[in-house]
Amino acid sequence: MAVEVENLNGKEINNQIMVFPLIANMVIAFISYAVTVRIIPKLKEKFIKANLFGIDMSKTTSDKVPESLGVVSGFIFLVTMVLFIPFAFGNNLLDKESFPYDEYVKYILALLSICCMLLLGFADDVLDVPWRQKLLLPTIASLPLLMVYYVSFNTTTVIVPKPFREWLGLSVDIGIIYYIYMGMLAVFCTNAINILAGVNGLEVGQSVVIAISIAAFNFVELSGPHWKANLFSLYFMLPYTGTSIALLKHNWYPASVFVGDTFCYFSGMTFAVVGILGHFSKTTLLFFIPQIFNFLYSIPQLFKLIPCPRHRLPKFNSRTDKMECSTTTFRYTDLNILGKVIINLFKTFKLIRWDEKGNTIVTNNFTLINLMLLYFGPMHEAKLTTVLLVIQVLGTILAFLIRYPFASVFYDVPGYN
Incomplete structure (x- = not known):
């Protein structure tokens, strides 16, 4: 009975820690949406005057459409995440002894990686970096992310699927290979969205579906043993979704703005950050099923x-x-x-x-x-974009089926992510 009371109290404490910051995060996400949706139209002319514009080849008109507006949603997202810091760590601000410095460092360096990718993406839009050199950009931006993972966790052990445990055992420590995998995850996430693009609303639309999918997964996992990691992910996903939906409103057919490579890189790095630091990198990849297919299909070209x-x-x-x-x-x-x-x-x-x-x-x-x-x-x-987003939603449904009902066929260890 004592153990049950202790567990119950622990859950009550967890709920107290989660509820207020999460509500504050939701409110800030709505505010970030409202700010983004209003500020984008006011900045369109400035981008055109700076020669950051393109012509929509899928229209009969030749009007100038401002390019790289993804930098606006990315900037507002970063400002939002900085303003959220007192809410995320407010319970410990007055007590230095109990302040979670490791969580704070993780939060700040996650923002640093996203900020680096946002700046590098904007530089790509301005300088038109060759495709093969674009692979280096997320690699550079992921270095702070890998460093904080090394300092905070440095866990490189993977669970072996059931059919191979007779030869390899329950788990295997793959060492530096795991860091290579995480770096490649950042490269893939950023470029996979960039490759599946070219029609109004597709880049932002697929990113919004992925973000909502990750957030739904995080909400489900809040009742599990890894609630802190999933709460950390939600802190990023909700404001990101707010700013991205606002951008989608202006990028949907007929697009009044283009998002540029800036948004694709910023989005991909955000997903990589929450997947790696939230300890569900394999689950994150499941939400990229259409992008994985598109990448494999595109390899010959x-x-x-x-x-x-x-x-x-x-x-x-x-x-x-x-x-x-x-x-x-x-x-x-x-x-x-x-x-x-x-x-x-x-x-x-x-x-x-x-x-x-x-x-x-x-x-x-x-x-x-x-x-x-x-x-x-x-x-x-517009119909083509809708069809592709329906495929993205179907990919999410398949991802949840793989993650929950089918995962037990290969894994029976609690907390597999």
Whole structure:
């Protein structure tokens, strides 16, 4: 009975610690939405005057659309997170002996990584950094994140799936490989969103769905043993969702602003931060199922095994006001052995449209966007974005099925993330 009372009291204390900061965080998230949605229209002309603008190739007009407005939502997010510090640590501000310095350092360095990625993303928008060099940007920005993980946790042990435990045991310490994995996670999250882009509202829309998915997971896990890590994640996800929804309102079809690579990098690093420091990096990847598919599908063109045009965006048909598959043209004999294997594999599984014109072959570009247009036919841009976001939601449902009902098939250790 004493143990039950102690556990009950512990839960009551946890609830007291969680409730006030969480409510404050929700209120700040709503305020950040209101500020972002109002300030973006006021800054559009300033971006155009600074030559940060583009022309929407999917429209019949040639109006200038301000570019890189993701920096605005990112900046407001960072300001919001700084203003939230007294609420997050208010219970311990007056007692230096009980102040959670380790949690505070983790919080600050998480913001530092996100801030670095925001600045590097904006630099990319301004300087147009080559694609291969873009891989270095999240690697640099993730260094503070990896340092705080090393100082605070330095846990590099992974649970072995049931079928392999007879040979490897219950767990394996993979050492530095785990840090390489976390660095690669940051690189993947930032670039995966950037690759699945090109139609109004898609970059921000998919990011909002991922953020809500992570927040839903965190709320479920608040009743578990890792409630502190999930509360830490919620502190970031709720304001992020508020600022991103505000940006989506202006980026939805017909977009009055473009978000730029700045938003993609800022979003990816935010997801990597909460996944790594919240100890659910594998679960975070589950919410990227459409992005993982799109990346794997894009590999032949990204690594030049199949000719890759500068832009793989779907084509806009001004006559029908619909988006159509964009294509790439090549000679089959010009491909290397690996390229021939991949192109035939994609052809077998109906992942490409194969048109032979004399000695040349015409296929759709290898992106999830073009694949949807291949399967469902030409679509209006707003409908195309909606279809892709529905796929993102279905990916979230699949992620929760894998994380909870199916995980027990391979793992039976409490707290697997």
